[in-house]
Amino acid sequence: MPGDATLVFIAISGIFAFSFYAVLVAGQLSLGQAGFAAIAAFGSATLAPAPSQVGDVPALLIAVAIGMSMGVLASIVLGLPTMHLRGVFLAIATLGFAEAVRILIINMESLGGAQGMPVPKVVTPAIAWVFLLLVAYWFWRQGPSRYGRALAAIREDELAARAMGIDVGRHRLQVFVTSGALAGLYGVLWAYFVRLIAPEDFSFTTAIDGLVTAVVGGSTLFVGPILGSIFLTLVPDLQRAIGIDAGWIRPFLASLLLLLVILFLPGGLASLVPRRVRMPAVTGTDLGSEAAGLETRQHPADGEPVVRLRGLSKDYGGVHAVRGVDLEVTGGEILGLIGPNGAGKTTLVNMISGLVRGTSGTVEVLGIRPGRTAVHRVAAAGVSRTFQQSRLFPRLSALENTLVGSHVLTRPTFVRRMLWLPSARRDEQRALQHAARCLRRVGLADKAAVPAKALSYGDQRRLEIARALAADPSLLILDEPAAGMNHVEAAGLSDLIGALGRDGLTILLIEHNVAMVMRTCSRIVVLNFGEVIATGSPEEVAANSEVVEAYLGSAEPEGEPR
């Protein structure tokens, strides 16, 4: 049976690991937690009333409130200027912050300098574990909520998450602040347990310990940090039990484990825990938001303008990718966009969905101005898309991918899930049913539980469509959805697109499979060297000599020029 100190260390290292987990679930690597913990530890020890005055538990609770608030404040101050940084750049910037805090504290006489300051010992195993369980509860409820899924989507593919209507900047700051609050909690619990806190307690190695614990335990399932902490805290105990008392063994083992986990078990120990994906029973096939009981969306009526481009151009240095395109797409149209490789098709739809800003000209889509409006707002307005190179969330199941697609239609559920309110369950159930219907519509109902990365290429293309459909879009943009599909699959896809069009959806289809475009679209626009060279019905376009010369002339016998 582990001793009291071991129990406390497991709990508080677990909390510290959760402060890394909080950001890792959103794919963010930050190493400033030791700095937040130091600010919270020294701040609360200085400002909170003494336990002898107000009692142990009240003193600790006040210290926790002070420490966590300081962690939140510090993370906002650090987060605002650094949130645009990604990957290793954010890690370096936050590490620099933590070191600056440590050096500042060493030089502050009032905080005891390098010697540190004494703090009364108040934390017991019971107190530490109550805090750990509260934190674990938070992440348990967060995981399958709309917020938790949005974070997982950001981790898997930030650009695709934006295109699904997720406000990536806000979510990244939120997890950073959560991480600051938890690091603050860790700092206070540490201070009120070890009796003497010193700046060295919050050094670079402390941060690495927390990170290793989170990564070894697993950064995609909430039990990960607890597993990691139990494992790594018990190593010294085990060493002592078998009579090896060398101090280097724990850091050595931790580093070795980190290497092994990264190489062979990227999901950490938590990935050994089996996960369930519940496929809800589905009724009906209507994919509209109203039918799904989700936020309702008003689609443009037939003939109403959906997209209006005026003199739209995009230059990349000397490359004129798109030149002076004028185009209107109206409600209920299935518009095909064809042209040779490099003609500017993807650049054009990137401008329509707001991913790329035009060099000149105007874009108006569903009453908003993509390029001047954040990508997630364009998605929220009803523009949904697939990508030329599949951009699914690889480690999420097909059902979860589709649920993320419904982000813009669903209401937040995290806080209500924490409070166990029935309305949250109801909302989640509706979202699940809607997602399941979208999967069924594209023929993937039996693949709901399969991670996107394990699907066949054709299924991945279909899943992208299901994910885009889940937003109940007013404009659906499909960028080469049939690429890599065989003739039978492409014909099935063409039927699906036709059926969606008959349901009133406005669709913009980029495709090199000309036979499919001719069969599916009501109107076709042909681009060549960034310019529109023809617009008209499939028959008109097929008969246009300029189009035949620029593109169709190179058609292979089966009608699939590349």
Ligand SMILES: Nc1ncnc2c1ncn2[C@@H]1O[C@H](COP(=O)(O)OP(=O)(O)OP(=O)(O)O)[C@@H](O)[C@H]1O
């Ligand atoms: N980010 C970028 N930076 C520089 N040049 C770019 C960029 N994106 C596209 N281009 C160039 O713009 C031109 C149009 O590219 P785009 O991908 O839009 O064509 P496309 O018609 O979609 O081609 P494909 O059929 O091969 O997908 C090409 O010459 C391409 O090299």
